[in-house]
Amino acid sequence: GQNIDQPTEMTATEGAIVQINCTYQTSGFNGLFWYQQHAGEAPTFLSYNVLDGLEEKGRFSSFLSRSKGYSYLLLKELQMKDSASYLCAVLDSNYQLIWGAGTKLIIKP
Amino acid sequence: GAVVSQHPSRVICKSGTSVKIECRSLDFQATTMFWYRQFPKKSLMLMATSNEGSKATYEQGVEKDKFLINHASLTLSTLTVTSAHPEDSSFYICSARYTGGDTEAFFGQGTRLTVV
Numbered sequence: 001g002q003n004i005d006q007p008t009e010m011t012a013t014e015g016a017i018v019q020i021n022c023t024y025q026t027s028g029f030n031g032l033f034w035y036q037q038h039a040g041e042a043p044t045f046l047s048y049n050v051l052d053g054l055e056e057k058g059r060f061s062s063f064l065s066r067s068k069g070y071s072y073l074l075l076k077e078l079q080m081k082d083s084a085s086y087l088c089a090v091l092d093s094n095y096q097l098i099w100g101a102g103t104k105l106i107i108k109p
Numbered sequence: 110g111a112v113v114s115q116h117p118s119r120v121i122c123k124s125g126t127s128v129k130i131e132c133r134s135l136d137f138q139a140t141t142m143f144w145y146r147q148f149p150k151k152s153l154m155l156m157a158t159s160n161e162g163s164k165a166t167y168e169q170g171v172e173k174d175k176f177l178i179n180h181a182s183l184t185l186s187t188l189t190v191t192s193a194h195p196e197d198s199s200f201y202i203c204s205a206r207y208t209g210g211d212t213e214a215f216f217g218q219g220t221r222l223t224v225v
Contacts, residue, residue: 033214042115042202042216043153087152089214097143097214101152 002026004100006088011106012078020073020086020103028093034062034073035087037102043087046073075105083107111137113205115217122193122224130188130220132203138183139205143214144176147200159186193224 004024012018024032031050035043049055049064049071061074073086088100112135122128132142140161145153157178158166165178175197177189186205190197200221204214 040200040219040221042219044216045214096155096158099152099155104150 002090002092002098004088004090004098006086006100006103008101009104009106011108012075014078014080014107014109016078017074017076018078018105020075020088020105022071022073022088022100024069024071024088024090024098024100026090026092026098029066030091030093030095032062032064032071033089033091033097034060034071035089037085037087039084046086078107080107080109111135111205111215113139113203113215113217115203115220117220118218119221120223122222124194124224125192127189127191128193128222130190130201130203130222132186132188132205132217134184134205134215137205139186140183142180142186142203142205144178144186144188145202145204147202147219153202156188161186190222193222195224198222198224 006022033048034046036046037043047062049062054063059076064071085102085104087102089097114133114135116131142159144156146156147153155168156171159178159180161180161183167173175191180186200219202219203217206214
């Protein structure tokens with residue numbers, strides 16, 4: 001079966017750095033996405049990785065290792081507005097998005 | 110990025126009535142749109158894949174007669190929750206991708222349905 005694992009909840013301090021991990025087992029791989037979702041709102045796109053390595057975009061970076069079936073989202077200089085759920089999703093061989101359950105990130109002052 | 114507009118954002122209806130939710134791609138053509146349902150503190154659950162000009166493909170366990178999907182044009186897909194019951198109360202989200210698949214999914218704003 002297809003499976004995506006990410007921690008249910010994480011807590012971090014404002015101004016700090018946090019890394020949210022995602023491991024996956026899917027039928028084929030055509031890329032991995034990270035989305036941010038605030039409560040009551042639809043997800044918004046953060047990043048897309050299809051090749052191994054680190055993609056940096058401002059305060060957010062995303063890393064992918066296809067051989068390990070592993071990705072992480074790195075958030076730097078955390079702000080209170082970063083409190084949200086972060087969803088990892090993999091595009092499988094049929095170009096269907098397989099979603100993780102999301103990681104709720106709580107930022108404390 | 111591309112814009113997907115979903116309407117209404119919130120709806121409250123009486124048990125037994127039907128509710129229609131619209132999903133429009135405003136600045137691109139979406140041959141395929143996706144309908145998701147999300148329960149509190151849960152991930153997105155794909156309900157069906159909506160294909161323009163043909164019948165939708167429903168995921169296992171989703172009642173096609175209860176959740177009617179119509180993809181009448183390249184920019185519009187609708188989800189109708191028929192004979193709604195309180196257990197249908199949920200957050201429904203549509204998304205669309207460019208033809209080709211290997212791009213991000215653009216999401217509508219979501220619809221919070223409450224059946225009383």
